[in-house]
Amino acid sequence: MNTRHAIRQLVEKALYIRQLTPEIENGINCELTRMGYIDHVDYEALELLMAEMDAGRIQLVSSY
Numbered sequence: 001m002n003t004r005h006a007i008r009q010l011v012e013k014a015l016y017i018r019q020l021t022p023e024i025e026n027g028i029n030c031e032l033t034r035m036g037y038i039d040h041v042d043y044e045a046l047e048l049l050m051a052e053m054d055a056g057r058i059q060l061v062s063s064y
Helices: 006-017 022-035 040-054
Strands: none
Touching: 006 022, 006 040
């Protein structure tokens, strides 16, 4: 995966499938840990993901 805006790419995938899977969530967490900061583009993507989840348009999928 392209490391430039990798979080945004993961968010785009979640929006496309309308699910936040454990794999996508883990990828986001790994990128945040690896980078140690979040840039403006990735921050806005995460804000959009949270807004879509709050509105019930994105389903959180459990790892079970």
